[in-house]
Amino acid sequence: MIVQAAFNLAALQLRILGAMILRETRATFGSSQIGYLWAIITPAASVAVLVTIFSLIGRQPPFGSSLALFFATGILTLEFYVKLSATLMNSFDANRALLTYPLIRETDALFARLVLISFTYLLIMLIFFSALIALGLAGVPHRPEIVLQAFIATAALGFGLGTINAVILSFWEAWHHVDKVINRPLLFISGVFYVPSLLPPEAVAVLEWNPILHLVEWFRVGYYPNYHSPILQADYPAALALVTCTIGLGAERLFRKQRASR
Amino acid sequence: MKLGDLSADGIETVEGGPGSMSMARLARLSADARADTLRFATLEVGRAEDWLRAALEDVRIFREREQSLDPSASAAVQIELLAELERELLAIRSRMAAFGDRINADTPAMVSLRRQAETLEIQIAEKLATVSASQNRTGAPGALSEQLAAFEALEIEKSFAQQAYASALSSLEQARADADRQQRYLAVYTHPAVPHDAAYPRRILNAFLIAGAALCFWVISVLIVYAVQDHIA
Numbered sequence: 001m002i003v004q005a006a007f008n009l010a011a012l013q014l015r016i017l018g019a020m021i022l023r024e025t026r027a028t029f030g031s032s033q034i035g036y037l038w039a040i041i042t043p044a045a046s047v048a049v050l051v052t053i054f055s056l057i058g059r060q061p062p063f064g065s066s067l068a069l070f071f072a073t074g075i076l077t078l079e080f081y082v083k084l085s086a087t088l089m090n091s092f093d094a095n096r097a098l099l100t101y102p103l104i105r106e107t108d109a110l111f112a113r114l115v116l117i118s119f120t121y122l123l124i125m126l127i128f129f130s131a132l133i134a135l136g137l138a139g140v141p142h143r144p145e146i147v148l149q150a151f152i153a154t155a156a157l158g159f160g161l162g163t164i165n166a167v168i169l170s171f172w173e174a175w176h177h178v179d180k181v182i183n184r185p186l187l188f189i190s191g192v193f194y195v196p197s198l199l200p201p202e203a204v205a206v207l208e209w210n211p212i213l214h215l216v217e218w219f220r221v222g223y224y225p226n227y228h229s230p231i232l233q234a235d236y237p238a239a240l241a242l243v244t245c246t247i248g249l250g251a252e253r254l255f256r257k258q259r260a261s262r
Numbered sequence: 263m264k265l266g267d268l269s270a271d272g273i274e275t276v277e278g279g280p281g282s283m284s285m286a287r288l289a290r291l292s293a294d295a296r297a298d299t300l301r302f303a304t305l306e307v308g309r310a311e312d313w314l315r316a317a318l319e320d321v322r323i324f325r326e327r328e329q330s331l332d333p334s335a336s337a338a339v340q341i342e343l344l345a346e347l348e349r350e351l352l353a354i355r356s357r358m359a360a361f362g363d364r365i366n367a368d369t370p371a372m373v374s375l376r377r378q379a380e381t382l383e384i385q386i387a388e389k390l391a392t393v394s395a396s397q398n399r400t401g402a403p404g405a406l407s408e409q410l411a412a413f414e415a416l417e418i419e420k421s422f423a424q425q426a427y428a429s430a431l432s433s434l435e436q437a438r439a440d441a442d443r444q445q446r447y448l449a450v451y452t453h454p455a456v457p458h459d460a461a462y463p464r465r466i467l468n469a470f471l472i473a474g475a476a477l478c479f480w481v482i483s484v485l486i487v488y489a490v491q492d493h494i495a
Contacts, residue, residue, distance in 0.1 A: 009493065012490075012493050012494075103493055105493070108489075111489075239475070242475060242478045245478070246478040249482060250481060
């Protein structure tokens, strides 16, 4: 009986999630089927532009033989996190109309966006790295399970911080700008353009507090067969992801009534 | 290298184990290096010794074959003899010249003188033949000049071998001295301090961390279940 009820509940949850994901897709990328392609083309194009610029300057890849692969491992992880935290932050506002339906809750919006963006970036990475491999610019990931771990940790951290952002934003509109200021330097302090372990110890001592840096390193350790990263402490972003998810989900529930009354 | 031990008094094993291990390895390394240098020097000395022995043996064989102890000394004797004979010949010739005008050539004194001179000439020719090999050489024992040339070559060989032997001996001495002096040392720069408590394992901290992680997992699970349950509320 209870099992049956739980099953029904789970099915209901999945139906809601599916519907919301479809709605999000339509809302974000337009109603045409090609619209979704833009989600893949945009990050790919930004990496391609970066690689082209650096190749024209004549820069050597900081590690390995492929500039494109090195940047891609860094920038795709970073973009995944930034996109996730930014999109989740806006999920309450964007779904305000939907939330008036009694069946749909704030958490559904959060979960739907998490699933959609994770899936999108999984697709982007698959396509991008397959293209690099096909062009001879990259090898096959050395340890795909570690890459997947890094991806999941990135998703968890993005979800946790995105949820916290969403809660803060619902009380304080200006948080939008603060978050932008915080995220702006991430491109430069997350080891996208350089091997962080080769930096002077003073710089490492500061940069190692950036969890995104660890996620990027984590990804590279899995992708490259010989990428040694003394700076990497995988349990740091993992623990941070766990704590932020707990705080985010807890805060969302705690402040739900106050939020509804505003 | 980073070492750890799970109890506070394990510091002695930390210091003693790898410390003495490194010392032993270092001692073995320097002993190897020492043996290596010495081995090369000894090898060199042995080679020089063999050379010198062969040179001396050559000289001995030469002496036995030619039956002369020192060809240069015997050459000096021969030359002296030759000079003596020539001096005598000269004296007889001058006497004959002095008598020449006054005495008939057939007088007994003149005949005897001439005979003496002829004998001396033959002897000088014979001596010359033994000393130099330029004319009518017939073989063993060889002419004195040839003997001399061969002997000098052997002498030079011998003196080279002697020099090489001497220098090899001195370089062996040098190598021994160097090996004795060139000792590598491993000094413990800072001895590990004996701690009051072991830093690892961090029993309490680990317990808290695991409890915290478990709590986080539990809270997240509960919140997700609530979020699902909300749909029927």
